[in-house]
Amino acid sequence: MGRTWISPPREGIWLSIILRPSLEPYEAPRITMTCAVAAAKAIRKVAGIDCRIKWPNDLLVEGKKVAGILTEMSADMDSINFVVTGIGINVNNTDFPAEIKETATSLKLASGKNVDRLKILTEFLSQFEGFYRDLENGDFEKILGEWRELSCNLGKRVRIIGRNSELEGIALDVDSDGALLVKTDGGTVERVLSGDVSLRE
Amino acid sequence: MGRTWISPPREGIWLSIILRPSLEPYEAPRITMTCAVAAAKAIRKVAGIDCRIKWPNDLLVEGKKVAGILTEMSADMDSINFVVTGIGINVNNTDFPAEIKETATSLKLASGKNVDRLKILTEFLSQFEGFYRDLENGDFEKILGEWRELSCNLGKRVRIIGRNSELEGIALDVDSDGALLVKTDGGTVERVLSGDVSLRE
Structure with a gap:
């Protein structure tokens, strides 16, 4: 990388x-x-x-x-x-x-x-x-x-930059596969497996 | 193995x-x-x-x-x-x-x-x-x-022997992660990621 x-x-x-x-x-x-x-x-x-x-x-x-x-x-x-x-x-x-x-x-x-x-x-x-x-x-x-x-992510607004996509929302939780569960503004919960995260205040 | x-x-x-x-x-x-x-x-x-x-x-x-x-x-x-x-x-x-x-x-x-x-x-x-x-x-x-x-599995009854578990049911489909979707006799659909399979007639 x-x-x-x-x-x-x-x-x-x-x-x-x-x-x-x-x-x-x-x-x-x-x-x-x-x-x-x-x-x-x-x-x-x-x-x-x-x-x-x-x-x-x-x-x-x-x-x-x-x-x-x-x-x-x-x-x-x-x-x-x-x-x-x-x-x-x-x-x-x-x-x-x-x-x-x-x-x-x-x-x-x-x-x-x-x-x-x-x-x-x-x-x-x-x-x-x-x-x-x-x-x-x-x-x-x-x-x-x-x-x-x-964690400093959970409950916070995050922006995640993946290889081919970008996602913003609230980091709800992490699961046992290490995926971050992010609730987007559209209301869906996305399972994010990798990416660079920035914290948004 | x-x-x-x-x-x-x-x-x-x-x-x-x-x-x-x-x-x-x-x-x-x-x-x-x-x-x-x-x-x-x-x-x-x-x-x-x-x-x-x-x-x-x-x-x-x-x-x-x-x-x-x-x-x-x-x-x-x-x-x-x-x-x-x-x-x-x-x-x-x-x-x-x-x-x-x-x-x-x-x-x-x-x-x-x-x-x-x-x-x-x-x-x-x-x-x-x-x-x-x-x-x-x-x-x-x-x-x-x-x-x-x-595939010779789909639609057929299979028994899958994993490292710590055994599962029997109908192989419904395979997904893009390579997991086999098996409908058990209990009616639930299990996502199986690995294991040895035997076909049951």
Whole structure:
């Protein structure tokens, strides 16, 4: 998709995890959601800031992007071979390139103090391990409940730009396939599986 | 899944095609369906036999398996990187190992004569190219229409054995995600995304 991530040395966390979940390919977005919940909770606990999940794969603080998740998979039609979920977190970054200056932030900028990268990392991995176990035990509802509480989208007006379409409406909920349910102005509820989202106030 | 395919030299066709379709991961079963339609049509035309598609990825002649399709993909959450679709066709095989003797056949056994492997191959590739172009042009409905006509499942009683469940009912239709719509005896219509199917008479 031509997306880039800026990662200066020793300032952030850039991590990939390889997983072999017992999921079908259409369930793979659950991994992204599990990762987002674990990271948001770790950031809130360690840095003490109000970190929120922006559907489908960003973490925001004060409306600015502090972390992003990218999940890739190898699969056949009825089962996943493996998944690689990668996360990048801006921890102690204080400067960003011009093109993302207005939309990016870091845990340090948001909390006003240096944040221990190792503490974020260990808390994230510990949270992730717990939720991944829930996922494997078939208890995705628990993760979905956490995701809903941490979301900055639900109940808000959103505009979603997909590859071939644009949609605006109220984000009602997210379902277990990771789809965002959006009530359009026409009154219909659309199931959106991917796209770039902007929040409208 | 521990599946095997028996492939003695010079008797069959064993082929993989790498593709980079503009599809989202949940649409990948369309590739399997496109491949099945192209192969069934090529076999019917060249070998002159009534070859039918058994959902999700087998081709049958007289109720016995003559070809199988296996599609694997590499994807991120909102787009496919690449797909490898593999097909194996029993062309001039006359003998099968004991464990599949009752359920497998070949174009030669079904038609009573030797079948030119090169003719099958070129007809298949030519059919596939045409339908793949339809797929990329957003005209999957055309392929779905062909699939429905070639299916041996629709309107029939089926039993589907999934990883954790079993289901029996009438196969009503297949949808654009490749799901089989099955009307159970309870009267509900279930959307089945994967599983092994047996036809019940």
